[in-house]
Amino acid sequence: MEGSVILLDFWPSSYGMRVRIALAEKGITYESKEENLGEKSPLLLEMNPVHKMIPVLIHNGKPICESHNILQYIDEVWHDKSPLLPSDPYERSQARFWADYVENKIYKIGKRVWKVKGEEQEAMKNEFIECLKRLEEELGEKPYFGGETLGFVDVVLVPITSWFYTFETFGNFSIEAECPKLISWVKRCLEIESISKSLPDPLKIYGFAKQLLFGVE
C-alpha cells in the first residue's frame, strides 16, 4: 500500500509540519528532503512548477501540493488508521470550515503580526487574539477539535503554535494570558508523539525568525 513516499520540506514551515504530523499519525515511512528555499532543487521545481513551494508529497512518483490537499490525500489513501476527517458529510464540512478559518485568519495574520510595527501591529494583535478566542469557543470542552482524538483542524492549527514564542516576543504580548484554554490544548497536543516529534523547538524558530528579519546573528 505504501509505495515510495517522499516529503519535500523546510524545517520551520508550519505547512510542512502539518504533513509530518499526518504521516507520523498514520505510521507511514517516508524520506524527508530538506529544501533550501533560496535555491530550490530541480526536484521541487519539477514537482511543483506552478507554485514552487513546499510541502510537496511525492507518492510513487506523483506529486501532491498544498498542505490541506496533502492531508486529505493521506487521509483518503491511508484510511484504515487514525482518520483525520470524520466520515459524516456534515461533520466533514464543519472540519473543513474551521480548517479554512485557521488558514484565513490565524495563519494569514500570524505571518505578518511579528513583522509589522506600531498601530498596524496593535490592530493585528487584537484581531489575532480575537480569532484565537473564537477557536477556543469552537473547541469547547472537547480535548481536541477532532473530539476525543486528533482531527483535521488540530493538525492544521497546531504547527503555528511553534511560532507563538516568536509572535509574543516581537509583538510584546502573551497569548497564554489571553487564551489559556487554547494553550492547554497546545500542551495536550505536545504530549502526542506524532506532534512533539514534528514541531521544532520554539526557541529555534525564534532564532530563525531573527535571522530572517535582521540578517545573520
Next chain:
Amino acid sequence: MSQVRLLGARHSPYVQRAKWALNLKGVEYEYLEQDLLKKGPVLVQCNPIYKRVPVLIHGGKFIAESFIIVEYLDETWETSPLLPRDPYQRAMARFWAKFAEEKFADVMRQVVISDGENQEKEVKNAKEALEILEGELKGNKFFGGENVGFVDIIFGSFISVCLDVMEEVGCVKVFDSQKFPSLAKWNEDFLEIPAIKETLPEREHMVRYFSRSRRFNLAMVAKKKRGKLLDV
C-alpha cells in the same frame, strides 16, 4: 431527504457555484435572496463567522463557504459526481480549483476595484493564470474530463458568468479568445449544459454590484491618499 434551502445573493458568483452543484445533482431546493447591505437575522444566525452567502441549510444544519458547500453536496448526493473517486485525481481537482480561486477569481476582484498601475499589475496576473489554465485543460472538454466537475464550477463562476461584466466595469480587457482558444471552446461547451445555463445571474445585478464595489474602493484609496497628504 430533508428540505434544502440556499441563502444567496443575485449578483454573487460564489452563490452560483452552489446553485450549479444543486442543479447538476437534481436536488430541489428553496432559494432565499439575502440583502447583503442590511444583513437579516437568518443570515447572521446561519453564518455568524463571516455573515455572507452562500449558506446551505440541510436538515436544519448550516454549511457555509462555496467550496465546502460543493464538496458537501458531492458527498451527500451521489448523482453526477463533481470530484473524481481516485484520491490522486481528487487532490489534483482540489489543487486546480484553489488555483482558479486564488490566481484568477481573487485577482479579477482586484482588477475591478483598482486603476492605473495597480490594475495593470493585476490584469497581467490574471492573464498569466489564464495561460496556465489553458495549458491544464490539455485537450479535454472540461477540467473534469468528459463531464463538468469541481474545477469547472469554481472557474466557470467567474469566467463564464461575470468576467465580461468585470471587464466592462473595470474598463479593461483580460480574456482574448484568440490567445486562449481552448478556454474559449470550454466556455461555449460549459454554457451549453442545461443545469448550467438555466440558472445564470442577471447581468444588471452584477453590473450594479461591481460598479458599487469599484466606486467604494477607489474612493477609499483616494481618501487614504488625501489623509497622507494632510499628515505631511
